Amino acid sequence: MSTDRPMWIANEHVTATTDEWLTSEDPATERVIGRVPAGGRDEVERAVAAATAARDTWRFTAANDRAELLHEAVSKSLQRLDELVELLTREQGKARPEQEEEAEWALTSLRYYAELGRNGSGRVIPSAEPETQLNLVLKQPYGVVGAIVPWNFPLLLLAWKLAPALAAGNTVVIKPSELTSLTTLEWIERCFDHFPPGVVNVVTGRGAEAGEALVAHPDVRVVAMTGSVETGQRIASVAAPMMKHLHLELGGKDAFVVAPDADVATAADALAYAALFNAGQVCTASERIYVPAAMRDGFAEAITAKVEGLRLGPGIEAGTDVGPMAADRFRTKVARHVEEAVARGARVVTGGGRPDRPGYFFEPTVLVDVEDEMVIMQEETFGPAIPIATYDSLDEAIDRVNAHPMGLGACLRSSDPVAVKRFYERVEAGTVWINDPLTDNYAGPFGGMKLTGGGRELGPEGLETFLQTKHVHWDLSEASKDWWYPY
Ligand code: NAP
Numbered sequence: 001m002s003t004d005r006p007m008w009i010a011n012e013h014v015t016a017t018t019d020e021w022l023t024s025e026d027p028a029t030e031r032v033i034g035r036v037p038a039g040g041r042d043e044v045e046r047a048v049a050a051a052t053a054a055r056d057t058w059r060f061t062a063a064n065d066r067a068e069l070l071h072e073a074v075s076k077s078l079q080r081l082d083e084l085v086e087l088l089t090r091e092q093g094k095a096r097p098e099q100e101e102e103a104e105w106a107l108t109s110l111r112y113y114a115e116l117g118r119n120g121s122g123r124v125i126p127s128a129e130p131e132t133q134l135n136l137v138l139k140q141p142y143g144v145v146g147a148i149v150p151w152n153f154p155l156l157l158l159a160w161k162l163a164p165a166l167a168a169g170n171t172v173v174i175k176p177s178e179l180t181s182l183t184t185l186e187w188i189e190r191c192f193d194h195f196p197p198g199v200v201n202v203v204t205g206r207g208a209e210a211g212e213a214l215v216a217h218p219d220v221r222v223v224a225m226t227g228s229v230e231t232g233q234r235i236a237s238v239a240a241p242m243m244k245h246l247h248l249e250l251g252g253k254d255a256f257v258v259a260p261d262a263d264v265a266t267a268a269d270a271l272a273y274a275a276l277f278n279a280g281q282v283c284t285a286s287e288r289i290y291v292p293a294a295m296r297d298g299f300a301e302a303i304t305a306k307v308e309g310l311r312l313g314p315g316i317e318a319g320t321d322v323g324p325m326a327a328d329r330f331r332t333k334v335a336r337h338v339e340e341a342v343a344r345g346a347r348v349v350t351g352g353g354r355p356d357r358p359g360y361f362f363e364p365t366v367l368v369d370v371e372d373e374m375v376i377m378q379e380e381t382f383g384p385a386i387p388i389a390t391y392d393s394l395d396e397a398i399d400r401v402n403a404h405p406m407g408l409g410a411c412l413r414s415s416d417p418v419a420v421k422r423f424y425e426r427v428e429a430g431t432v433w434i435n436d437p438l439t440d441n442y443a444g445p446f447g448g449m450k451l452t453g454g455g456r457e458l459g460p461e462g463l464e465t466f467l468q469t470k471h472v473h474w475d476l477s478e479a480s481k482d483w484w485y486p487y
Helices: 041-059 063-079 082-094 096-116 158-169 179-189 207-216 229-242 264-280 293-308 329-342 394-402 417-427 461-464
Strands: 007-009 012-014 019-024 031-037 123-125 133-142 146-147 171-175 200-202 221-227 243-251 254-258 288-294 347-350 365-368 385-391 411-414 431-434 467-475
Touching: 007 041, 007 179, 007 329, 012 041, 012 229, 019 082, 019 133, 019 179, 031 082, 031 179, 041 146, 041 171, 041 200, 041 207, 063 082, 063 096, 063 158, 063 179, 082 096, 096 158, 096 293, 096 461, 133 461, 158 221, 158 461, 171 207, 171 461, 221 229, 221 365, 243 431, 254 264, 254 394, 264 288, 264 293, 264 411, 264 417, 288 394, 288 431, 293 347, 293 365, 329 365, 329 385, 385 394, 385 461, 411 417, 417 431, 417 461
Parallel strands: 146 171, 146 221, 171 200, 221 243, 254 288, 254 411, 288 385, 365 385, 411 431
Antiparallel strands: 007 012, 007 200, 019 031, 123 133, 133 467, 347 365
């Protein structure tokens, strides 16, 4: 069944003035499951106007009341969780347990920021004239936030922006990915409709049209975006003349290093999860694998056995471990990376093909004899490929991890404390996972270094992003100062 779903602006349904619609498909079947309006400049204008009109009321709503509204969104979401997860699975593709985890995590971050937002912000600092002066450091909302969200974790990565932005007192205009707009609309219009009109709005449409119009709008003071480095660079260039506050969470090419002391079997289990979760479509997926040269054959055997035991299938089916890729163009990219590596001397140990069935499936693929110069070790693959390279010393491995221009996360398998400390001190990555890859902690900041952008989500840092700092110097008396003119 296919549904048409209008945009959500000021708590009302809105279609595009052009009456153009974008289709959303189930990547496991290639069937159209719904349509959303192809919004553009007009709809962005309308949504930003609504968010601007709501800005002052929302900003001066008591933090405790804002917290209660966020908790109410959690309660409403829990009542509709099954429907929401089912739609998310049909639209996005990954295995249902992963979708459930995504939805639960999204709600956890709503709860976390509801509570964090209740705490006082800012501070009182010592004054030069303590008896007659007051110096305040205020933390204030920016106003209207543009939240631009990718398709790989459409609820989670939206919640990481929406919850702190609202808790901090900002209003929000959301631009979801074209691929996951149905789920975003379902969540927002059903579970956030008790917020005052204009506080939460969704404009659907193409990134280059609706997304860019949102970035370019002069009344949008913060652009919070998760996506590729290329899109982040484009957004930065559009926003730069207006000096907007940018919060960019961009691509990754995370390394997974197996230390010489690591247990091969559990390292292989951990890697399968780190590389194949969401069919590898995770910004922190392990995409560059480094194992000691002496352990290469044993490790390749262990990871191959693990991967061959996984079940590829529609995310909606019970027992599926790895779902389809979200769109055919992403599968084409993985195939190109594998082919280029093989042409340059790498060897496919398992997988490497597209199964003969409908849906954008790509077999989980293990490659050995991989070199750092290959495209599969340089460009973000964002798919179910596990390229394994070898190293001779841990310091050499760390240097090769750091040689890449992106710096999102890095994983190490080791129980040697000296190796572990050396690794986490030196590696250039926003998150370092020792032995337990890809586990987030909502109180711990998440984000990258270098080309990944410096944005941080989660933790107090994730709230701070949506607050600007103002220093108030207040002399309580109107007395003249002896350092004023004339000298
Ligand atoms: P993308 O193509 O860069 O798109 C991200 C978002 O930006 C989408 O909503 C997209 O809309 C929109 N967009 C595209 N062009 C735009 C423009 N010119 N102006 C404004 N908005 C624009 O990325 P993706 O394919 O959705 O997501 C995968 C990428 O996200 C990977 O690189 C991955 O590493 C990265 N990622 C990073 C993190 C992190 O926390 N660092 C987390 C998850 C994903 P449309 O989809 O409608 O084009």
